[in-house]
Amino acid sequence: MEDEKKGTRLSRRSFLKGIGGGAIGTAVISTGLVKSDSAEGYSPETSGAGGNRATITLKVNGKAYRVEVEHRSTLAEVLRDELGLTGTKIGCDRGECGACTVIINGHNMYACSQLAVWMQGKDILTVEGLAKGDKLDPLQEAFIEHDGPQCGFCTSGQIMSGKALLMKNPKPDEAQARRGLSGNLCRCGNYNREVAAVLAAAAKSS
Amino acid sequence: MKSFENIDVKSVREAVSLLQKFHQQKKSAAVVGGGSEYLQLMKDHVVEPDYLINLKSIPGLDYIKEERGGFRIGALAKLVEIEEHPAVREKLLILSSAAGEAASPQIRNAGTIAGNLCQRPFCWYFRSSNFTCLRKGGQVCYTVTGDGRFHAILGAGPSYIVHPSDTAPALVALGAQIKIAGPTGEKMIPLEKFFVLPSVDYKRENILNPAEIVTEIFVPTPKAGSKGFYHKVRERLAWDHAIVAVATIVESSGSVVRAARVVMGGVAPIPWRAAKAEEFLRGKRIDEATAKQAGEIALEGAKPLKDNVYKVKMAQDLIQRGLLASA
Numbered sequence: 001m002e003d004e005k006k007g008t009r010l011s012r013r014s015f016l017k018g019i020g021g022g023a024i025g026t027a028v029i030s031t032g033l034v035k036s037d038s039a040e041g042y043s044p045e046t047s048g049a050g051g052n053r054a055t056i057t058l059k060v061n062g063k064a065y066r067v068e069v070e071h072r073s074t075l076a077e078v079l080r081d082e083l084g085l086t087g088t089k090i091g092c093d094r095g096e097c098g099a100c101t102v103i104i105n106g107h108n109m110y111a112c113s114q115l116a117v118w119m120q121g122k123d124i125l126t127v128e129g130l131a132k133g134d135k136l137d138p139l140q141e142a143f144i145e146h147d148g149p150q151c152g153f154c155t156s157g158q159i160m161s162g163k164a165l166l167m168k169n170p171k172p173d174e175a176q177a178r179r180g181l182s183g184n185l186c187r188c189g190n191y192n193r194e195v196a197a198v199l200a201a202a203a204k205s206s
Numbered sequence: 207m208k209s210f211e212n213i214d215v216k217s218v219r220e221a222v223s224l225l226q227k228f229h230q231q232k233k234s235a236a237v238v239g240g241g242s243e244y245l246q247l248m249k250d251h252v253v254e255p256d257y258l259i260n261l262k263s264i265p266g267l268d269y270i271k272e273e274r275g276g277f278r279i280g281a282l283a284k285l286v287e288i289e290e291h292p293a294v295r296e297k298l299l300i301l302s303s304a305a306g307e308a309a310s311p312q313i314r315n316a317g318t319i320a321g322n323l324c325q326r327p328f329c330w331y332f333r334s335s336n337f338t339c340l341r342k343g344g345q346v347c348y349t350v351t352g353d354g355r356f357h358a359i360l361g362a363g364p365s366y367i368v369h370p371s372d373t374a375p376a377l378v379a380l381g382a383q384i385k386i387a388g389p390t391g392e393k394m395i396p397l398e399k400f401f402v403l404p405s406v407d408y409k410r411e412n413i414l415n416p417a418e419i420v421t422e423i424f425v426p427t428p429k430a431g432s433k434g435f436y437h438k439v440r441e442r443l444a445w446d447h448a449i450v451a452v453a454t455i456v457e458s459s460g461s462v463v464r465a466a467r468v469v470m471g472g473v474a475p476i477p478w479r480a481a482k483a484e485e486f487l488r489g490k491r492i493d494e495a496t497a498k499q500a501g502e503i504a505l506e507g508a509k510p511l512k513d514n515v516y517k518v519k520m521a522q523d524l525i526q527r528g529l530l531a532s533a
C-alpha cells in the first residue's frame with residue numbers, strides 16, 4: 001500500500017496475487033486506496049464529479065469483499081480487475097458468448113451484463129468457488145475426464161452454466177443439458193464434450 | 207461505457223419523478239430492468255445517459271398473479287419466471303413458450319418482461335457505432351442499399367428495423383394490455399397500441415414519453431376451446447433473435463373457427479397483426495388449404511428488400527403450420 005501512496009503503479013491483479021490465497025481467505029479487502037482508472041479497460045472519462053463511484057460489499061464464493069467501483073464497472077470487470085478472480089473471462093463483453101458466466105443467487109447470468117453496484121446483498125459464485133479445498137467439483141472433474149476444454153477460454157463459463165443447470169435440475173436429459181449450455185459459445189466447437197461432461201457429472205451424483 | 211450515475215429507486219413514483227426532473231433539466235436518463243439489452247447499447251455508445259435509473263430495487267414489482275379473468279405480471283418479472291410459472295404454462299402456453307424461446311438462459315435469468323417489450327432494435331447498423339443511421343439521427347436507413355437480410359418486409363419505411371421481442375407477438379395475440387405510469391398517474395392501454403411504426407416516428411419504437419415507465423402487463427386468459435402456438439425460426443438453435451416468428455391463437459367451437467389471432471414477429475417494426483387473415487379464418491374449418499390461404503392473405507402487401515425476399519414464404523409457411531397446430 002505504501003507503494004501506491006507514493007504513486008507507483010501496482011496492478012490490482014499482481015497485488016492480490018502477491019498477498020496470496022491464505023490472506024484473502026478471511027479478509028474483507030479494502031481497495032479504497034486503489035484507483036481503478038489505472039487498470040486496463042477503464043478510460044478516465046468520468047463525467048460528473050462525485051456520484052459516479054461507490055464503495056460496495058460483494059459476496060463472492062462466500063467471502064465478503066469491500067471494494068470501490070465506478071458505477072459503470074461491470075461485475076466481470078470488478079471480479080477480474082479488482083478481486084483478481086480471473087477465472088471469469090470476458091469474451092464479447094456484450095451478453096453473447098457466455099465466457100463471463102457466473103451464478104448469482106442460484107441463477108447463471110452474464111457478469112459482463114450486470115453492474116457491480118447492482119450486486120450488493122447477492123450471493124455470487126464464480127468458477128473459483130466450486131472446488132472444496134483441493135477437491136474439485138464433480139462437474140470440474142467431469143470436464144477433465146471428457147476433454148471439455150480445448151483452448152479452454154469458454155470452459156469456466158460452460159462449467160458455471162452446467163453447474164447452474166445441475167443445481168436446478170440434478171438429472172437433466174441431453175436436450176436439457178444442451179439447452180442449459182445454449183448461452184455459452186465455444187469457438188473450438190467442443191459442444192458435444194461439454195454436454196457429455198454435464199451428463200456424466202449428473203450421472204455420478206446420487 | 208461513458209461514465210454515469212446509477213440510481214437505485216425504491217418506487218415507481220420515485221422513478222417517474224426522477225425521469226421528469228432530469229428531462230426538465232435536459233439531462234439524459236434511462237431506466238433499466240435486467241440491463242441485459244441496455245448495457246450493450248451503452249457499451250457501443252449508441253446511448254450515453256448521465257443517469258441510469260435501476261428499477262430492480264423497487265420491491266415487489268416482479269409478481270405474476272392469476273386473478274379472475276387473467277394474469278397480472280409486474281414489469282420486473284423475469285423471462286425465466288414467466289416461462290416456468292405453472293399456471294402461465296397451463297393457460298398462456300404461447301407466452302410461456304415465447305419467453306422460453308427468447309435469448310439465452312443467462313439473459314432469461316436477468317431480463318424482465320418490461321425490458322423485453324421495450325428493447326431497442328437489434329439491427330446491426332443501429333447497434334454499430336460506425337453508422338449514424340436514420341434511427342440515430344442520420345439521413346439513411348442503411349438496410350436499403352446495405353445488408354437487410356434480417357430486416358422488415360411489412361409496415362416498414364423509412365426505417366426497416368424489425369421489432370426484436372419474442373414476447374410481444376405472443377402478448378398481442380393474447381390481447382394483452384400494458385400499464386404505463388407517468389407524472390399524471392397510470393393508464394392501461396392495449397399492448398397493440400403501444401408500438402410505433404417508423405412512418406409515424408422513426409426514432410422511437412413505442413409511445414413512452416420521457417417520464418413514463420411500464421409497470422404491469424395484464425393478460426386475459428383465453429376462452430375455453432382456444433389453442434395457441436408460438437413458432438420461431440432463427441439462424442441457429444442456440445440463442446438468436448427471430449428471423450420470423452408467428453403467434454397463433456384459434457378459438458373454435460366444434461371444428462369451426464370462432465375467432466383467430468395471427469401475429470408475426472421478425473417481419474415488421476412492430477409486432478404485426480394479420481387482421482385480414484384473422485377475418486378470413488372466422489367461420490372456416492382449418493385444413494391445409496385454408497391455413498395456406500390465410501398465410502398468403504397475411505403477407506399481401508409485403509415489400510421485401512433485396513436481401514430478405516425469403517421471409518415472405520417463410521412467414522406464410524409458419525402461419526400455415528401454426529394454424530394447423532392450433533386447429
Ligand SMILES: Cc1cc2nc3c(=O)[nH]c(=O)nc-3n(C[C@H](O)[C@H](O)[C@H](O)COP(=O)(O)OP(=O)(O)OC[C@H]3O[C@@H](n4cnc5c(N)ncnc54)[C@H](O)[C@@H]3O)c2cc1C
Binds near residue numbers: 373
Ligand atoms: C445476445 C442477445 C440476444 C438476445 N436475444 C433475444 C431474443 O431472442 N428474443 C428477445 O425477445 N430478446 C432478446 N434479447 C433482448 C433482451 O435483452 C431480453 O429479451 C430482455 O428481456 C431484456 O430485458 P431487460 O430487463 O434486461 O432489459 P433492459 O436492458 O433493462 O432494458 C431494455 C430496454 O427497455 C427499457 N425498459 C426496461 N424496463 C422498463 C420499464 N419498466 N419501463 C420502460 N422502459 C423499460 C430500457 O430503458 C431499455 O431501453 C437479446 C439480447 C442479447 C444481448
Ligand code: FES
Binds near residue numbers: 096099111112
Ligand atoms: S463476455 Fe459476457 S457474454 Fe461474452
Ligand code: FES
Binds near residue numbers: 148150155187188189
Ligand atoms: S474450448 Fe475453446 S472456446 Fe471452447
